[in-house]
Each structure stands twice: as structure tokens, then as C-alpha cells.
Amino acid sequence: MKILTGNDLARGDVTWWTGSGWSRHVEDAVDVAETGEGIAHAEEGARRVNAPYVIDATATPEGPRPAHIKDRVRALGPTVRLDLTLKPADPTAGSWVI
């Protein structure tokens, strides 16, 4: 599958396209198939996202997982500071990242 990601313009947070808006959680990302570039362009124009790009991902029962390690790190947060990730209380949160 292909998913769309970027950073929130004002806050800088990593965000994922949900089909109707943006979420901090990669689990909410939807398959954009061939429509990603168009959505990226429109959303960037509407100032909701910065530097959007389409990436390859794999669908899993827990939700989409980016194909490349860089985007998996983006999806969770730094692998060396769990307290700074999206799931600070879950020590197993990063099991799919590396």
C-alpha cells in the first residue's frame, strides 16, 4: 500500500493522511494508491502540512507500517528515548520499528 505523510506546518509534528484529515498516528493512515501526489499538493496549498510525500507501507493487523526504517522512526519517535515517543508508557511500542 501507499500512504501519505508530512509534518504539521505550524507545530512540526509528523502527520499521516487519514482520508479526511491528518493524524499523529500511523495506524490511522489510509491507502492513497495513486491519489497521494494530488492530495499532497492540495493539502500543502491549504497550509495544513509541510513537505508531504508518499511512501510504501505494509498493511498489518496493527495498522500500516512504513517500508523504510526512516519513516518507521518518524512514526514512533526516537528509538533511544521512549519517553519522547508517541507511546511513552509502552516499552514494546518500538518492536516493529527496527
Add this chain to the structure above:
Amino acid sequence: MYKYDEYDHSIVASRVEEFRDQVTRRLAGQITEDQFKPLRLMNGLYLQLHAYMLRVAVPYGTLDSRQMRMLAHIARKYDRDYGHFTTRQNIQYNWIKLEDAPDILADLATVEMHAIQTSGNCIRNISSDQFAGAAADEITDPRPWAELLRQWSTFHPEFSYLPRKFKIAVIAADEDRAAMRLHDIGIQIVEQDGVLGAKVFVGGGMGRTPMIAPEIKGFVPIEDLLSYLEACLRVYNRYGRRDNMYKARIKILVHEIGADSYRSQVETEFLEVKKLGLDPPRAEFDRIAAHFADPAFETGMSDDLDRSDPDFAVWLDQNTAAHKTPGYAIVNISLKPVGGIPGDATSAQIDLMADLAERHSFDELRVTHSQNIVLPHVKKADLYAIWQQLADAGLAEANIDLISDIIACPGLDYCSLANARSIPVAQKIATRFSDLGRQRELGELKLKISGCINACGHHHAGHIGILGVDKKGVENYQLSLGGSGAEDVSLAKITGPGFSEDGIVDAVEKATDVYLAQRAEGERFLDTYRRIGMEPFKEAIYG
């Protein structure tokens, strides 16, 4: 400590307001990201892996407790309670919101700090020896010259759009604590027959094509220094490759045309530049230098110390350095606790270091090129109390210049250019060697890790260097040996095929085993490597 004059204040203040307006327009959609990006980069604001990142300059690494406390305040109020000290005497904040950036710059301006020229193809923060003004071995304080260069290079109209970014380091001792010859221009202030001058090295750097700067001039009379540098940069600005980013650094120009040809063009240009009268009159230099006058050191103080606490004694031996004044010492504060993130400090730690500087070091701190902090002027009588407070705050790791005092770039945990993570590798190596006795047995060993070929972590200049690469989507680590960023400068050589994350830790350990087995009396790891060469290491590592 240099204090801004009215010009400095007004240019920094007006830049903050200009940027505030630019951010407002960006958030309102009046300018596109393509238009905005160069503007934010001019103010040190990058878009990184997780958020915006702000890089703040600490000119020549010197700051006072007020400035240090402001760095803590920014970490606490606008970031996630920590900052990351880098190898070029900057601090980086990893979790900045665009909407906050103007307020942060305004806060910084209240303590005479900013992020101007921390990005872009201009002359970046001028770096220097972190022991400047305190070191027992320096011939003069290099910082007045570094400050002069700061004033010359800030908003220099001709050098705002160079072919590529440009980095200058200034030292004034034979021991090179600033990796001077791995800069675009390295300057060593020297004395000849009682006259001050500068040795000028041009064309060093790391990156994908590391080079050691050749000496371009053995002695530039100090009153000609600015004109000479102006000439060096003009030649580069004229001939540097603007067509190919990878060949745009001055090191490529000097290498391609040769040091002799570059030198002769600089000499010709210098004759023209000298007529312009750029060099400041002596009185202006003296005005600047007066800001760096020695603090009121007490005289007649004893060098005796109570070394009965063994942990304290180890810290003394490892983390303090000789001061030029009897009864004083230079204190290195390690930001490399075993298992920690090299260069990171929490806002509470930053505040504590500010407090210690205020109480015990004439209000001065330094940021080092190995991502540590220095209290430059500490009374020996205060050392025990300082050590105890540092220990309580997790800042008393006695590992300066040992194998766990690792320089590591942020790598794939934070950097959008990275191919592999650096920090976990640093953590694993430091943990493997966590026994301090073992580290001290190994002695001086500079280990440096980068997460991509840009070489922010200086792996080319490590006694042991590690470079993370991407091998079919998997992190892979190349080992290299024999580099040095010090006065015995050299570039490391790669040992062979790379390793996994755990494999690289084993490989490092095997390399240290070869050293322990082969070393001669008094040899450091680097000396043994230079004497016996790569082969014994390769045999042990690849077997």
C-alpha cells in the same frame, strides 16, 4: 566575555522582527514553503525527522551563566526539557514549533544570542579552543581574534552566498583542541620573534571527501589577518564550483588547483584587498580584547588537593586540565554518561552548570568540540564541592578522552539525512566498556560515529571511526582506524566490510585487544596503530 555594542543589538533585534513577520506570513499562507525555507534556514530553523530543529550559535564556545540559563529556559518552555550540544559549538533543539520560533529568537536576543548564519552557504559560527584564556599552553587568548572574525563575517555582503557553507576555527596553542585543520580555514595564532601572526591552513573538511587543510601561509602579520582571509574567501567565491554541490567546498578547489596555485592567487588578491583598509585599527582590536581580559584571579594560592576520596581522584586526573594560573584548574564536564546520549543535557543540568559557573568559574562556560562543557577557571579548593554537585546531577562521568567519551551525530533517531542510527551504537560501545578502570587502562581513545557520509560525528578523524551506511534497507556500520583531529591530524582508513549493530561493538573490542597486546610503553591506541599498521587489526577483526 564580549558584550554586544549598539549595532549588534539592533541587527539581532531587527532580524527577530523580520523573522516574526516571515513566520506570520508563512502561517497565513502568503508565502509558500519554497519561498519560506531559505528564510527559516537563515535563522537556523531546519525541518528534521520529527519536528523543526533550531540550531543556536555559541560564538567560539564561550557563554556566561545568564546565557546558559536561557538555553535551559528554552529547553523547558519550548522544547522537551533538553538540548543537544554539537561539535561546532552550537546547541540544537529537536522539538521546536514553527509558531514558537520567533519568540525563542526574541528570548535569545535578550542574552545576546541568536541563530544567524548557523545554516546556509555563509561563514558559520567561528569556533575556537574551549580552553581559550585559561590554558597553560596558549600563547595568547584566541577569542579576541575569533570575535573580530565574527564581526567581519556576520552579514558580510560578499560572502552571504558562497558556493557552500564555510567553517573557520581559531586556536593559539600547539595542542589543537578545535580540529582546526579539518575546517575550511584553520588559523593558528603564533609568535615569531615576539611578534604575533597567524598560520593559515585552507581546504580541510570532513563530509564525503575528507581532507586535511594544507598550510597556505606560515606567518600572516596579525594586523593583516582580516585582509588575508578576505583574499582567501574571494578566490574561493570566484572559482568554487557552484554547479556541483558535492564539489563546492573550498577543499575541492584547493585540491584541484593545488595549494601552490591557490596560494599565489590569494597573494595577488591580498595586495588588492590590503588597499581597502579592512583591518581594524589597533585601538578597535584593543577594545575587543579588553572584553576578554583575565578575571580577577587570586594570587598565591596553593596547588595542593586532598585526593583521599578515590572516585574524586580519578575524576581529577581524567576531567581537569592545567590552568595558566597557580591554584586554578580547568574543569571538563562530561555529557557522556555511560548509556546516555552524547551531547544531551536536561534543562536542570544546564541550570546547574550555569550555577556552578556563576559561583566558581567567574561566570564563564565553554562548549567543546567533543560535545562536552567546560568550566574554565575553577579554584582548586572548590573542586571537591563541584565534583559532588556534578555527581548528584549525573554529570561527573570521569571519561574525558576515553573510549566512552564518544562524539556521535544524532543519526537516524533525529536527522532526516541519516542512513543509520548513531546513538544506539554509542550507547552499546560505552556500555561494553563501562568499567572505568578498563577505560583508563586503554587510555586516550577518541571514538567518533556518524550516521551518514556527511560526517557530522567526525568519524574520519576518530582514532576509531564508525560510519553508518544503508545496506539494502538495513543499518550497517563501517569501521575505520587511525584518524586524528588534533595537532597530529590524520584521516582514518576503513578496515573492510561493515558490521551489524552488535557486530560493530565486537569489532571495536577486538581492535582494542590488538592494541593492548601490542602496545609499547607510553603508546596510545593511535600510536600503536601508526606503528604496526592496519594488518594486525584486520586479522583480529575479520579473522
